[in-house]
Amino acid sequence: MPKLTHPRTADFRPTHVVPPHGMPxxxxxxxxxxxxxxDPLLPVQLVERLGDWGHIRCANGWAAWVDGRHLVAVPQDPPVADAAPATAVDPRPLLASVEEALADYRSAVEELAGGGLDGESFQDRTRELRIGLVVDGESMWVYDPEEGRWLYGDGRHLSTYATDRTAAGEDIGHAPTRLAAPKGEPS
Structure with missing residues (x-):
């Protein structure tokens, strides 16, 4: 089995996102x-290129190889909310919903570990939970499952970073994410 590495969170800066339909x-x-x-729109860091192959790393340190031609580059500087504060999205309600969803997931994990839930009940209880949060100093990327989009925040405002909805507003779904590190870490 490949060795998984977990670098310091401070080393992770997204350079790309996975395309809206996900990718192998x-x-x-x-x-x-x-x-x-x-998963669709998962923020990743492109670590190395080998022809069309791209070696990517996620915020949790897990890594994989992908077809680098399909990664969506993010701007060098994350988007900044240009709207007046009155019309900008306040990050606090979304952060509260992330905390609530994480607490629900943690509770289900505790019940599963304690024998109060079986695997099927755990899946049923967590099926609709989807949480995404990357915090890097003052920068934050947070997933809004109700709107199907990733937002970038600077502590005061949020602005849309990427969306997993089609132009018509249809949800395109998502695949589970589990990454395996390739053998031999890049230098």
Missing amino acids: AWEAPDPARPTVPL
């Missing part, structure tokens, strides 16, 4: 070594 991933730059696909 591989343990190594070899089509014969697939792993679980990546």
Whole structure:
């Protein structure tokens, strides 16, 4: 099994996001070594390129190889809310909903670990939970599951960073994310 690494969170700065339809991933730059696909719009850091292959890392330190041609580049500087504060999105309600969803998930994990839930009941209880949060100093990327979008925040305002809805507003769904690090870390 490949070794998973967990670098310091401060080392993670998203350079790309996964396309809105998600994408397949591989343990190594070899089509014969697939792993679980990546979630749509997952923020990733492109660490290395090898032809069309891209070695990516996620905020939790897990890594995989992807078809680097399909990654969506993010701006060098994250978007800044240009709207007046009165019309900008206040981050506090969304952060409160992230805390609530995380507490619900933690509670389900505790019940599962304590034998109060079986695997199927755990899946049923957590099926609708979707949480995404990356905090890097004053910068924050947070997922809003009600609107199906990632937002960037500077502590005062949030602005849309990417969305997983089609132009018509239809939800395109998502795949589970579990990444495996390739053998041999890049230098």
